[in-house]
Amino acid sequence: MNGTRGSSDPTVIRSIAVTTDDLVTALEANWRGTKSVVLRVTPPFYGRMRARIHLTGGESADYDEPSPLHLTPGLFVSESTPSYPEADETRPEPYEIDEHHERHTAAVREWRTAVREHLRETVELPATDEPHEIEVKYLG
Numbered sequence: 001m002n003g004t005r006g007s008s009d010p011t012v013i014r015s016i017a018v019t020t021d022d023l024v025t026a027l028e029a030n031w032r033g034t035k036s037v038v039l040r041v042t043p044p045f046y047g048r049m050r051a052r053i054h055l056t057g058g059e060s061a062d063y064d065e066p067s068p069l070h071l072t073p074g075l076f077v078s079e080s081t082p083s084y085p086e087a088d089e090t091r092p093e094p095y096e097i098d099e100h101h102e103r104h105t106a107a108v109r110e111w112r113t114a115v116r117e118h119l120r121e122t123v124e125l126p127a128t129d130e131p132h133e134i135e136v137k138y139l140g
Contacts, residue, residue, distance in 0.1 A: 006044020008066045011128055014047045015135040018076065020119070022053040023138075024112050026073040031084035038070040069127060076136060081118040085111055 006012075018039060026037040040054035043066050051071055085107035092099045125132045 006046050008043060008045070010041075010043075010045050010066065010069055010125055011130075011132045012045050012047060013041070013049050013125065013132075013134050015137055016041060016049045016051045016123075017137045017139055018051045019053075019139045020116060021140055022051075023073055023076055023119075024115050026053050027077065027115060028084060028108075028112070030073055038072055039076070041069040041071065043068060069125065071123065071126070075123045076120055077115060078118045078120060082111060082114050084108075 023039065026039060029035045029037040036056040038054050038056055039051035041049050041051050045066075054068075054070070056070065085104065087100075087104055090100065090104040090107045092103060119138060120136060122133050122135055125134060
């Protein structure tokens with residue numbers, strides 16, 4: 001393979017770049033259960049690739065084989081990543097709607113910051129015959 005022609009084999013990938021904000025947004029969407037979001041890597045595949053946020057089910061029929069890789073956001077964070085704050089966890093007593101909103105907004109902001117301290121340096125690509133670990137470069 002030369003430097004300008006991609007491959008249909010995802011195992012040629014050595015590293016992927018991911019925007020940290022995209023990753024955190026995808027994690028939040030999935031943990032809140034509002035949407036199913038992945039980080040998508042589209043073919044042809046090269047040594048260095050970019051993974052972009054993508055709503056599952058919105059795949060275009062424009063792709064022949066191979067299909068794009070869909071990486072779940074959870075692949076990119078360690079097991080020790082704090083869970084997303086539930087609204088019930090931030091509920092004040094006695095209940096006051098404005099205070100609840102402020103407390104929950106602050107908890108989500110803290111969570112979004114904390115997630116960044118639990119990012120993995122490598123991930124294993126799914127949909128390959130043998131395990132294939134790649135390096136992750138976080139942007140932003």
